[in-house]
Amino acid sequence: MNRINIIALGVRDMARSVKFYRSLGFESSETAECPQVIFFNTAGTKLELYPIKGLAEDINAENPPKIADDFAGITLAYNVKSEREVRDTVELARRAGAVIAKEPQPVFWGGYHAYFADPDGYYWEVAYGADAWTFDEHDMLVL
Numbered sequence: 101m102n103r104i105n106i107i108a109l110g111v112r113d114m115a116r117s118v119k120f121y122r123s124l125g126f127e128s129s130e131t132a133e134c135p136q137v138i139f140f141n142t143a144g145t146k147l148e149l150y151p152i153k154g155l156a157e158d159i160n161a162e163n164p165p166k167i168a169d170d171f172a173g174i175t176l177a178y179n180v181k182s183e184r185e186v187r188d189t190v191e192l193a194r195r196a197g198a199v200i201a202k203e204p205q206p207v208f209w210g211g212y213h214a215y216f217a218d219p220d221g222y223y224w225e226v227a228y229g230a231d232a233w234t235f236d237e238h239d240m241l242v243l
Contacts, residue, residue: 104145105145105146106139106145106146106147106148107145107146107147107148107176108148108149108150108155109147109148109149109150109218109220109222110150110151110152110153110154110155110156110167110220111149111150111151111152111219111220112151112152112219112220113219113220114134114135114136114138114149114151115133115134116219117149117218117219117220118133118134118135118138118149119133120196120197120198120218120219121140121147121149121218123192123195123196123197124192124193124196125192126140126142126147127140127141128140128141129141136151137149137150143238143239143240144238144240152167152220153167170221171221171223172221172222174222174223175215175222175223175224175225176222176223176224176225177224177225177226177227178224178225178226178227179227179228179229179233179235179241180226180227180228181228181235182228183204183212183228185226185228186204186212186213186214186226186227186228187204187214189214189226190203190204190214190216190226193216193224193226194216197219198216198217198218198224199216199217200214200215200216201215201216201217201223202214202215204226207227210229210230210232211227211228211229211230211232211233212227212228212230213225213226213227213228214226
């Protein structure tokens, strides 16, 4: 078991979240503005949005996990090839309605990064690893 096929985010308002991710450039064959579930086609792992209450009930209908009001202890990362791309991505997220949690800046490990939160409070790191990172022919990070 050494693969992640789908990352599912439980969302409180499907229409708002679908609009937000489409504004960032995520694409899907789903065309509805408020679908029951949506899968975005990414270069690697697929991103799924699912109503959070339904996701909790899918895990265990009789005893669903508690839905957190704040930080759930997970971040998603979008790795880029330049400091400028970090700044451009943060501006795109800002225009889409993201809350910018950390403006673009140098980081202790030698890179450059920022954080933003989507409408449901999921944090995304946008990071550039300077010369330490390379990407394969599919723009996937090679570590």
